[in-house]
Amino acid sequence: MATTTDAIAKVRQEFPFLRRKVHGGLPLTYFDNAAMTPVPSIVQQRLASYYQSDTANIHRGLYYVSVEATRQYEDARKRVQKFINAKHCDEIIFMPGTTIALNLLAQAISAQFAATSNNDSEKTEIILTTMEHHSNIVPWQLQTNLCIKYLPMLANGELDLDALPQLISSKTKLISLVHASNSIGTINPLPEILQLCKAHGLITIVDAAQSVGHMPVDVQTLDCDYLVFSSHKIYAPTGVGVLYGKQDMLKQLPVVSGGGGSIKQVDLDKTSFLPPPAKFEAGTPNISGVLGLDSALEFLMNNDLPQLWQHEQDLLSYATAALQEIDGVRIIGTARQKVSILSFVIAGIHPHDIGTLLDFEGIAVRASHHCTHPTMKHFKVPATVRAAFSFFNTTAEVDLLVKAVSKAIHTFR
Ligand code: PMP
Numbered sequence: 001m002a003t004t005t006d007a008i009a010k011v012r013q014e015f016p017f018l019r020r021k022v023h024g025g026l027p028l029t030y031f032d033n034a035a036m037t038p039v040p041s042i043v044q045q046r047l048a049s050y051y052q053s054d055t056a057n058i059h060r061g062l063y064y065v066s067v068e069a070t071r072q073y074e075d076a077r078k079r080v081q082k083f084i085n086a087k088h089c090d091e092i093i094f095m096p097g098t099t100i101a102l103n104l105l106a107q108a109i110s111a112q113f114a115a116t117s118n119n120d121s122e123k124t125e126i127i128l129t130t131m132e133h134h135s136n137i138v139p140w141q142l143q144t145n146l147c148i149k150y151l152p153m154l155a156n157g158e159l160d161l162d163a164l165p166q167l168i169s170s171k172t173k174l175i176s177l178v179h180a181s182n183s184i185g186t187i188n189p190l191p192e193i194l195q196l197c198k199a200h201g202l203i204t205i206v207d208a209a210q211s212v213g214h215m216p217v218d219v220q221t222l223d224c225d226y227l228v229f230s231s232h233k234i235y236a237p238t239g240v241g242v243l244y245g246k247q248d249m250l251k252q253l254p255v256v257s258g259g260g261g262s263i264k265q266v267d268l269d270k271t272s273f274l275p276p277p278a279k280f281e282a283g284t285p286n287i288s289g290v291l292g293l294d295s296a297l298e299f300l301m302n303n304d305l306p307q308l309w310q311h312e313q314d315l316l317s318y319a320t321a322a323l324q325e326i327d328g329v330r331i332i333g334t335a336r337q338k339v340s341i342l343s344f345v346i347a348g349i350h351p352h353d354i355g356t357l358l359d360f361e362g363i364a365v366r367a368s369h370h371c372t373h374p375t376m377k378h379f380k381v382p383a384t385v386r387a388a389f390s391f392f393n394t395t396a397e398v399d400l401l402v403k404a405v406s407k408a409i410h411t412f413r
Contacts, residue, residue, distance in 0.1 A: 004311050007304060012392045014040040014299070026362035029397045034182050034210060034341050034388030035366055037235045039296065046295040047237065050288045057284055059261060073287055076294035077277070080242055083297045084227065085218040088247050093277040094285050097241035098209045099135040101228040102176070104243065104280065105205060106139035107256040113173060114145050115254075123147040127167050127175040127202070129159055130378055133182055134371040136207050140176065151177070153378050157184045157333035164196060174203040179211035183370035183384065184333025185316075185341030187211065190222055198223070203249075209233055213300075214309060214339045225249050231289065236296035240289035243280070250276035259283045308391035312340035315389040315398055322402045328409055332384045343370075343384035346405070349412050351383040357408040358385070363401055 002010065012018055017038035020028045030038065056066035058073045074089075081089040095101040113124040128137060129151040140148055149167045152160045175197045180187045194204050206227040208217050213234040219227055226249065231240040245253065255262065255273055259282035264272045273279045319342050323329050332343040345351055355367025366386045369376045376382060387401060 002304075004307060004314075007307055008311060008392065008394060011303060011308065012394075014042070015392055016041060016044075018392060022362050022364075023360070029361075029363040029400050031363065031365045031387040031389060031393065031397075031401065033390040033393075034233070034370075034386065036232050036238070037213065037390060039235055039237060039292065040299050042299050043236060043292045043295045046291050047288050050291050058287055059278075069287060072291055072294070073285075076290045079294050079297045083301065084212070084242075084244060085220050086244055087220060090275070090277050091219075091244055091247055091250065093243040093245065093250070093280045094290050095228075095241040095243050095280075096239055096286065097232075098133075098207060098228045098230040099139075099241075101241050101243040102135050102205075102207065103139040103142075104256060105176070105226055105228075106143055108253045109174060109203065110140075110143035110145055111254050111256065112252070117145070122171065124174075125149055125169060125172040127151055127164075127172060127177075127197075129153070129177045129188075130374045131157070131159070131181045131184070131186060131188075131372065132176075132178055132374070133207065133209070134373065136176055136178060137374070147171075150374075153375075156335055157181070157186045157375075157379075158335045159186075159188055159193070161189070161192065164193065168197070168200045168202070172200065172202060174205065176205035176207070178207040178209075179217070180208075180214070180339040180341075181333065181372070181375065182210045182341065183372040183375050183386065184335070184343050184379075185210075185338035186333055186335035187215070187337040187339055189337075190224070194222060194224055210339055210341070214312060216305075219244055231293040231296065234293075234296060235299065236293040237286075237289040239286045240293050242293075245276070247276070250280070253280075255279055255282075257282055311391050312389050312393075315393055315395065316340045316342060318395055319387065319389070319398045319401065322398065323405065326402070326406055326409065329405065332379050332381060340389040341386060342389070343386045345381050345384055346409060349409065351381075351385045353412070354385045354405070354408050357411060358401070358404050361400065361404040361407070363404055365401075 015038050022028050054069045056069040058070040077092045078089045080092045125147045154160050204224045206224045208227050208229045212229045227244040232238040262282035328347040330345050351367040369383050
């Protein structure tokens with residue numbers, strides 16, 4: 001087995017983006033991997049190849065190139081199935097991203113609740129958590145027949161699991177929660193949470209946007225009903241997401257967005273739909289993006305993922321220890337289990353100012369509320385500086401971050 005240093009050096013070569021210079025010649029130190037991961041060369045080549053030789057719309061073309069593009073698109077579905085260990089490949093639905101997938105679920109499931117409710121004035125209760133990304137709050141708030149209850153967080157940014165049983169009543173029908181927080185990194189103990197919720201008959205939805213690229217995600221082991229993620233956080237192009245749903249759940253789920261490609265028969269007064277996944281893939285999908293996702297997953301599966309992911313954890317520990325040493329730095333989110341996301345604030349300096357000063361050193365971090373207002377409120381901060389490490393980052397880059405943070409503090413004092 002290659003040493004970790006060799007493996008990281010090798011994997012870095014696969015990302016041309018990492019050789020980019022900024023501000024007229026500074027090497028780029030890229031730590032915004034929770035917002036967007038760069039793509040390896042194999043993904044760039046796949047996009048080029050689709051537009052050079054396989055440029056065709058899929059599914060209904062009877063000619064050679066269209067059949068070939070369709071085969072590649074459906075092979076990508078099988079690759080995703082394998083990557084998250086779904087039982088059937090028709091449990092994989094390609095979407096434009098996590099946000100759209102969660103909106104589809106919120107609309108379709110609330111319609112299901114409305115159709116089966118025998119009391120129009122009584123709202124169905126659902127559970128979210130206070131650490132959700134806005135994408136897993138707003139779509140549910142838009143459904144007027146739902147009453148949302150929130151599982152709170154403890155001071156360290158872990159969920160307060162003791163509060164969960166009290167939140168579940170006879171009116172509670174669903175829980176939707178994040179696997180790993182995008183703003184503070186907390187990994188939620190899904191097996192424990194999902195087991196309890198399933199024992200009460202709840203529908204279970206997992207937002208795996210920040211976990212699927214950084215730890216094993218196995219939908220059969222988790223036994224969740226639905227799981228969603230976006231491709232641009234897993235070394236693939238933007239504009240593609242995955243909605244996984246158990247076969248029997250997807251069969252029951254109503255269509256909320258119809259059109260070409262999803263139908264069996266359209267008459268002027270009614271439409272019948274194809275079985276999943278086609279039922280949920282109306283319109284021309286992001287074909288090149290899906291092929292890019294296929295290549296990104298191939299790239300990941302051809303690497304020693306446990307070794308790469310362990311390196312991310314080592315970077316997190318190394319950076320946490322080093323930043324904690326700096327006077328005035330407060331780490332936001334100190335859960336025992338975290339993905340490689342490190343959020344912090346500095347006493348007396350706005351996170352946006354830190355972000356700008358780090359950029360002057362060529363360091364790309366995110367300084368923001370990270371689309372998690374309730375999480376920011378919990379920690380009583382307006383925003384945080386977030387360094388999100390990928391396996392291609394190095395301890396030397398973390399050293400640059402630590403040095404630049406010290407320098408930024410010095411500038412302000
Ligand atoms: N959930 C989480 C945990 C995320 O990190 C993000 C993206 N930051 C989203 C949802 C939304 O994903 P997208 O913007 O790709 O739809």
